[in-house]
Amino acid sequence: MSDHGASHVSGIQAGRDVRIKQSTVAVGQSTATAAPVPPEYATAVAELRRAASLLVGELRKNEEQYEDGAELVEAAERVEAELGRDEPRWNSIQRWLGFIRPGVHATAAVATDVEAIQRGVTTLLAALF
Structure with a gap:
């Protein structure tokens, strides 16, 4: 080339x-x-970034409560970093969220947050493709 x-x-x-x-x-x-990116894309990604940031904070605060707390925090940080890219790798985000979800299932509020982020990613992908 x-x-x-x-x-x-x-x-x-x-x-x-x-x-x-x-x-x-x-x-x-x-x-x-x-296809052209819908105008709502930037807003949706910004909302996902905020949600991921809150998730990281919550996991850091309660890291000791989870059997794999350090790994869960690292996975959430990877989600946050991926969402910070100009072109996030959505499959990577979904894999990390898939790792986090079973690890936080005992904490209803955090599990609900993870599910909400997963739904947001799925909805955004469906709108794009």
Whole structure:
């Protein structure tokens, strides 16, 4: 892959027939362009960031109450960090939330928070795709 003297890479070449350039994916001779992001997207992500921040705080405060408290805090911090990215990796967020959920099931308020974040991610993904 060559950038032809440009100061940044504008696309990714993966194999012979797959190319990703900005929000367009080309496979062989057909091209698919990502749908425009709904205006509510930024608001929804901001709400998820706030919820994740509250979750991290709650888990830190009550870390000793959980068998795997340190791991739960770390997982929540990973969710928070992922939501802080320009383009969050939603599958990664869902996996970390899936790890947290059974660990906090004994604490109803925290379990409800985790479920609410999971529902928010699922709803946001459904709206995007």
